[in-house]
Amino acid sequence: MDNTFIRALNGKPTEYTPCWFMRQAGRFLPEYRAIRSNYSDFFEFCADVEKAIEVTYLPIRELKVDAAILFSDLLVPLIPYKNLKVSIVETKGPIIELKGKLAELDKLLEPYDVEKELSYVGKIVKGFKKKYKNTPLIGFCGAPFTVLSYIVEGGSSKSFQKTKEFIYKNEKNYRNVMENLTNILIKFAVFQLQCGADAFQIFDSWVGTLSPEDYREFVFEYNQRLIEELKKKVDKPIIYFSTGTSGMLNTIKELNADCISIDWRISLKDAVKTIGSERVIQGNLDPVALFMDREKLKKRVDEILLAGLSAKAHIFNLGHGILPPTDPETVKWLVKYIHEKSRDLRSSLMD
C-alpha cells in the first residue's frame, strides 16, 4: 500500500506530516454518540461488524485524518477467558472480575482459540479493507503489562499498587500469566494483520507507572517477543505506544518496533535525541491542548512539527486519547493545519 501514513511509518520521506488521533472514532464525535446510544453493552457495539466498520471510517470522512484505527477496545481479548467477567460501566470505566484467586491467576487464564472467539474482529478488518481499500487501517492490542494491569487491578488504577505487588510477590505466577497473555496477543495481532490491517499499534498505556529497572526486568522481554513474532509472521510496520515513560526511552528504544509513540511529558525534540534520529516517531500533543485558542495551539503544533523533522519520519498524534469534550471543529481545523504547515516547513527547509 502506497500512502503518506504508511510511507512515513516505513521511514520514507513524505510531502507532509501524516496524522491520526487515538480514540478518533470516539465520544467526541456526535455521529459516534448517535450510533453508540443504540447499545446498552459497549462490547456488543464492538462486535457489531457493520457498525464497527462505519465508526472506524468516521474520522476519515469527518476529520480527514491519514489513517483509520480499528474500532475496538483493549479489553476485547480478555472477554473469551472463561474466568474473567469484563464489563464497562459508563461512569466508572472498565470492571474486570476474576473468578478465583489472584494467586492462581496463571491457572485461571486458559488459552482460547483467537480466530474463533474473536472472529468478529477479523470480519471488521476484512470488511473495512474491502470497502475502503485505499485507507490505511491500524490494528491494535494492549501490551501484555497493560492488559495484565486491568486484570490485577480489576479495572483502571492510579497507583497500580496491586499490579506491582503481584509482580514482586508472585514472580513465577506473574511470568506464567505474561507468557500466556503474550501468546494470545501475538495470535490476536497476527490475525488482524493477516485479515488486512496495514499497520499495528501496541498500547502500553500504563507501563509508565514502573521504574526503568522494573521495565527492564519484568516487561521488556514480553514486548520484544510480541514485536519480533509479529515481524516474523507478517511484515508490516509496528508502533509501540506508552505514556509517562520519558525516563525510560533509553530502554524502550531497544524494542524492535518501527515507530515509538511518546506522550506530551517530554518535548518531541528531546525524545528524538534519546531515541535517535534513525527511528520513526509518533506524537505528542497533550489532548487538553485542544482546548487552547488556535493561536496558542498553532505554536505548540509548530514546535512538534518542526522537531518531527529531525526524526527519520514523524506521524503527528496526541500523547493519549482524544477527550470526549473536544470540539470536532477544532480537530478538523487541526488536521488541515498540520497538513498545510508541515508542507510549508518542508519547502522552507529546502530553500
Added chain:
Amino acid sequence: MDNTFIRALNGKPTEYTPCWFMRQAGRFLPEYRAIRSNYSDFFEFCADVEKAIEVTYLPIRELKVDAAILFSDLLVPLIPYKNLKVSIVETKGPIIELKGKLAELDKLLEPYDVEKELSYVGKIVKGFKKKYKNTPLIGFCGAPFTVLSYIVEGGSSKSFQKTKEFIYKNEKNYRNVMENLTNILIKFAVFQLQCGADAFQIFDSWVGTLSPEDYREFVFEYNQRLIEELKKKVDKPIIYFSTGTSGMLNTIKELNADCISIDWRISLKDAVKTIGSERVIQGNLDPVALFMDREKLKKRVDEILLAGLSAKAHIFNLGHGILPPTDPETVKWLVKYIHEKSRDLRSSLMD
C-alpha cells in the same frame, strides 16, 4: 545546625547517605493510627500542637530516619480562605468546595494573615525544635501549581483536565490566582523557617501532568519566585519535589533550589546526568518496592545509593509518599541498611 542530613542538603560530604521518607509519620505506623483515631476531623489533628509534635517525632524514634518533617497537610494553607471549604473524606481523599464561580477565582481568594490564621503551625515548629533541638526539621508547603490544582479540580485528579482548561481559557485569572497563592505560600514558608524549621521542601506533586512547554510557560516563574524569596528572607536549604517530570528535568534544574527530589520513573543515574553533578539530589525508590523481598529490595537500593555518589550529595527518599500497607519492620530495616551500605560504598570507593 551540624547534622548529616543538613550537611548533605548543603552539598557537603557525609560519612553515610542520610534518609527520610515522605509521609513517614503517617498511616503505615500503628502508633500514628492510634493517635489519629481520636479525631473525626483530620485538620483538627493537624492543629493539635502537642499531638502534631508527637507524630512529627514518631519516625525519628521508631524508624531512626535522619530528619523529621512537620506533620501537616498540603491543604492547610487553603483552610483560611473564606470562599473555600476544605475537607478530607477518609475513602475519597480531599474535597475542596469553592463558594462562587471558577471564572472569578482570582476575586474569591482574599489574602489572609498567615501568622495569625496558621499560628498553630508556628507553634508546632517552635515546640518541636524546643523539645528536639538536635533533630533537623523539614518545613513544607505545596507548590503554587499543585495547590491550585486541588482548588480547580475540587480534590485529587487523574487527568487534571479542569486545571489545564482553566490555564488555557482563563490565563489572566490563572496568573492572578498563582500570584496570590505564591504570595501566601512565601509567607507560610518564611513563617515556618523563622519559627525554626531547618530546611524546606516544596511539593509539586502533580505538575508532571503538564508538558515541558506548559511548565516553562505557566509554572516555572512562580516556583522560582517562591524559592528566591525564601532564599532572600531566610537562608536555609530548599528541596523541590515533583513526580512524573522525568522529561522536564532540563527545565526544573534551572530552579534555584538546593536539592532536586525525583521520583522512580527515571534512574537516579540518568537524573544526575541531566540535572548535573553539582546539585544535591533526593530520591528515588518506588514506594511499592517496599513490598519486594529483601534481597530484591537491596539490589534496587544499592543501585540508588551508588548512583547517588555521582551527585554533589544524595539524600535517600522514596519517589512519593510511603504507602499505608507498608510493613514498619521493613522500613526500620531499610533505614539501617541504607546507613550501613552507604558507609561501605564510601570506604570501598576510597580504597
